[in-house]
Amino acid sequence: MNSIEVRGATLSYDQKNPVLNGLDLTVQTGSIYGLIGPSGCGKTTLLSSILGMKQLDSGTIKVLGQKVVYEKSSKFSNMIGYMPQETALVPELTIKETLNYFGNIYQMNQILLKQRLIMICDLLELNDVNKQVNHLSGGGKRRVSFAAALIHDPKILILDEPTVGLDSILREKIWTFLIDSTKSSNMSVIITTHYIAEAERSNYCGLMINGVLLADDHPKNILAKFGVLNLEEAFLALCLSKKSKAEGCASNGVHFPNSASTFDGSNSIHADDSSNSTKINENIIVELDKRKTFSGQTFRALFKKEVIRIRRQPGEIFFTILFPLIKGILFIYTMGKNPKGLSIGVVNNEISDINYCSEYLKSTNYEFNNSSCNFENLSCYFLNEIRDDTAVKIGYNSFDEAYKSAKAARIYGFLSIASNFTEAITKRKSDWQALTDDVFLDQIDVYLDHENLQIASFLKLRLFKAFEKFNKKLLQQCDLNEKLEDSPMSIETFYGDFDSDYVKTLIPALFIQAILLSGILFSLSSIAQSRTGGVWNRTIIAGVTVSEIISVQFTLLFISDIVQLIVLKIITATLYDGEIVGNQWILGFFCLMVYMTGSSIGIFVSILTNNLLILNTAGMVIFFFGGSLCGGMWPIEGQPKFLQYLSVTIPTTLPTVTVKNIIAKGFDMSHETIYGGFALLGAYIATMLTLSFWSLKRTKFTEQH
Numbered sequence: 198m199n200s201i202e203v204r205g206a207t208l209s210y211d212q213k214n215p216v217l218n219g220l221d222l223t224v225q226t227g228s229i230y231g232l233i234g235p236s237g238c239g240k241t242t243l244l245s246s247i248l249g250m251k252q253l254d255s256g257t258i259k260v261l262g263q264k265v266v267y268e269k270s271s272k273f274s275n276m277i278g279y280m281p282q283e284t285a286l287v288p289e290l291t292i293k294e295t296l297n298y299f300g301n302i303y304q305m306n307q308i309l310l311k312q313r314l315i316m317i318c319d320l321l322e323l324n325d326v327n328k329q330v331n332h333l334s335g336g337g338k339r340r341v342s343f344a345a346a347l348i349h350d351p352k353i354l355i356l357d358e359p360t361v362g363l364d365s366i367l368r369e370k371i372w373t374f375l376i377d378s379t380k381s382s383n384m385s386v387i388i389t390t391h392y393i394a395e396a397e398r399s400n401y402c403g404l405m406i407n408g409v410l411l412a413d414d415h416p417k418n419i420l421a422k423f424g425v426l427n428l429e430e431a432f433l434a435l436c437l438s439k440k441s442k443a444e445g446c447a448s449n450g451v452h453f454p455n456s457a458s459t460f461d462g463s464n465s466i467h468a469d470d471s472s473n474s475t476k477i478n479e480n481i482i483v484e485l486d487k488r489k490t491f492s493g494q495t496f497r498a499l500f501k502k503e504v505i506r507i508r509r510q511p512g513e514i515f516f517t518i519l520f521p522l523i524k525g526i527l528f529i530y531t532m533g534k535n536p537k538g539l540s541i542g543v544v545n546n547e548i549s550d551i552n553y554c555s556e557y558l559k560s561t562n563y564e565f566n567n568s569s570c571n572f573e574n575l576s577c578y579f580l581n582e583i584r585d586d587t588a589v590k591i592g593y594n595s596f597d598e599a600y601k602s603a604k605a606a607r608i609y610g611f612l613s614i615a616s617n618f619t620e621a622i623t624k625r626k627s628d629w630q631a632l633t634d635d636v637f638l639d640q641i642d643v644y645l646d647h648e649n650l651q652i653a654s655f656l657k658l659r660l661f662k663a664f665e666k667f668n669k670k671l672l673q674q675c676d677l678n679e680k681l682e683d684s685p686m687s688i689e690t691f692y693g694d695f696d697s698d699y700v701k702t703l704i705p706a707l708f709i710q711a712i713l714l715s716g717i718l719f720s721l722s723s724i725a726q727s728r729t730g731g732v733w734n735r736t737i738i739a740g741v742t743v744s745e746i747i748s749v750q751f752t753l754l755f756i757s758d759i760v761q762l763i764v765l766k767i768i769t770a771t772l773y774d775g776e777i778v779g780n781q782w783i784l785g786f787f788c789l790m791v792y793m794t795g796s797s798i799g800i801f802v803s804i805l806t807n808n809l810l811i812l813n814t815a816g817m818v819i820f821f822f823g824g825s826l827c828g829g830m831w832p833i834e835g836q837p838k839f840l841q842y843l844s845v846t847i848p849t850t851l852p853t854v855t856v857k858n859i860i861a862k863g864f865d866m867s868h869e870t871i872y873g874g875f876a877l878l879g880a881y882i883a884t885m886l887t888l889s890f891w892s893l894k895r896t897k898f899t900e901q902h
């Protein structure tokens with residue numbers, strides 16, 4: 198039986214220039230097939246097609262007699278050892294951890310794995326097995342990559358330039374090993390190499406040009422045919438003599454002799470392999486039964502690899518887990534706090550020198566000086582109510598002077614107090630029937646820098662409060678009921694209070710966003726990391742299933758979420774002085790759901806592409822949309838109608854309400870905003886995971902070019 202059979206394989210990336218052009222190739226069991234050809238002639242494409250990573254436009258490929266279906270793991274996946282051209286290793290793992298990882302995803306027996314590990318490390322001179330892969334030389338990394346392809350004692354080895362960067366002694370050792378293995382254990386090898394001389398040691402040699410094999414024979418036959426001493430000369434001659442013909446063949450869809458016959462038309466020199474193939478078939482059936490679709494061993498190997506990778510990359514933990522939390526802490530410290538150290542100008546037309554006020558107030562011991570409701574210098578009492586925690590008062594001699602200073606943005610605003618302030622205010626407290634219009638003229642004009650909205654609002658509120666305080670004291674002094682100044686309409690609250698800190702109302706939205714972002718970032722980075730560098734493809738080729746991958750990622754995210762929630766709990770317990778009225782378990786579980794929603798969104802997005810720049814941007818865009826539309830900073834009722842429809846569907850809007858209602862109103866699961874929030878997130882998680890599962894099933898492999 199042949200180990201690999203390629204028949205009429207055609208593949209083009211751009212519909213115009215076929216990379217494989219009706220190519221036929223046979224790798225016989227127990228032989229080495231050396232595939233050589235100029236760079237870009239399609240060797241890697243051919244190997245990828247044999248592994249099911251590339252879809253043929255036409256033609257068939259069989260591995261161990263079974264048809265290769267694009268994107269479908271072969272039943273024989275754990276019998277194939279694949280070494281890609283790039284290193285395709287996890288840089289954070291040590292040599293030993295790497296080989297254990299591959300051994301375990303191939304579901305090897307532990308005793309056998311240990312023995313193979315020692316044997317292969319010895320063969321490939323991998324002495325310091327505890328050295329991390331990213332600390333190895335280029336050649337060292339390639340040796341580990343080769344070791345990973347060999348660890349499970351495969352029946353077929355597919356090697357894409359395995360000896361690049363290795364010294365000649367080691368190359369010799371590897372070739373000796375390959376030749377011995379094909380002889381002793383019937384292993385079949387297909388190997389691409391740029392060292393043409395190496396290919397002379399293979400049983401078969403194929404020269405590939407323009408998507409077809411120009412020659413396909415035993416190296417000795419090729420040398421004899423051309424009457425040359427080495428393959429290099431033979432291929433040079435072949436290229437010169439056949440190139441134009443080959444190109445012509447390519448366009449006519451005809452191809453050169455395939456491996457079923459030798460270059461000169463004689464039959465294959467490996468026609469005696471039928472007895473061996475029967476033996477292999479029996480072995481295959483036994484080993485096939487051992488491979489499980491969901492195996493604990495594979496799960497543990499994938500999980501361990503991720504944990505080690507994350508542990509040895511603290512930067513990733515920082516940015517994905519701690520960054521959003523740090524953002525949260527900063528938010529608590531920076532948002533909603535009253536501004537301090539503001540400066541405000543005062544033009545007091547009642548008194549020529551503002552400094553006089555402090556002397557005057559001291560002289561009256563800060564008490565109103567008259568019980569008969571006749572006062573002087575009342576502006577000083579009013580100004581005294583504007584404390585330094587509101588603003589520092591700076592005196593100006595004239596309106597123009599203060600205005601200039603305000604326009605030059607040296608002060609946030611200024612007050613201009615009328616010269617008849619005391620007289621007009623006092624009159625207001627006297628006989629109301631007798632009041633004339635001039636009493637109602639503005640007594641204090643306030644000018645504020647409204648470009649700075651928060652500061653202007655803060656000053657406005659504080660100035661009103663200062664005036665209210667001053668006025669109430671005055672009413673008392675005039676033996677009038679201080680409630681006289683109150684509006685007959687009273688506004689009360691049933692949740693929250695008027696003095697509550699603005700930041701407390703923002704906290705639910707903030708935490709929802711921080712948790713969601715953490716989930717997104719963590720899954721994006723964790724999956725993107727595993728999908729870059731070729732390890733992902735190697736893992737899939739090893740037969741690891743989509744359910745195994747998704748379940749490992751989800752478990753990891755679940756654990757990272759628990760860690761995050763504990764940190765979050767500590768932070769809120771330390772920094773957040775507001776009361777959590779509702780059930781803390783419901784709140785905790787809800788936060789977990791938010792995180793899992795973020796994670797499942799991250800999983801889905803990172804399956805669509807493994808371009809890190811796109812992924813990072815996607816994470817930020819999702820975060821930006823979630824933050825802007827959720828209504829946490831500004832009510833969604835203020836949004837245009839079409840945005841409101843969008844806002845209610847995103848996983849931050851209703852969840853913000855849910856968290857607010859648990860924290861501040863103590864609602865339980867019977868309230869629609871609580872079970873609605875859970876239902877929305879549940880739907881998101883289910884949808885995202887289904888889509889991820891489906892996308893992964895459709896496009897398992899990552900594009901390496």
Ligand SMILES: Nc1ncnc2c1ncn2[C@@H]1O[C@H](COP(=O)(O)OP(=O)(O)OP(=O)(O)O)[C@@H](O)[C@H]1O
Pocket residue numbers: 210216234235236237238239240241242243282900902
């Ligand atoms: N994913 C892809 N999309 C578009 N073109 C591709 C893709 N992969 C490979 N190609 C093109 O197909 C051709 C064959 O590439 P391939 O990697 O198979 O060559 P190769 O013989 O293995 O080269 P080398 O010896 O340099 O590794 C090249 O021209 C390459 O640019």
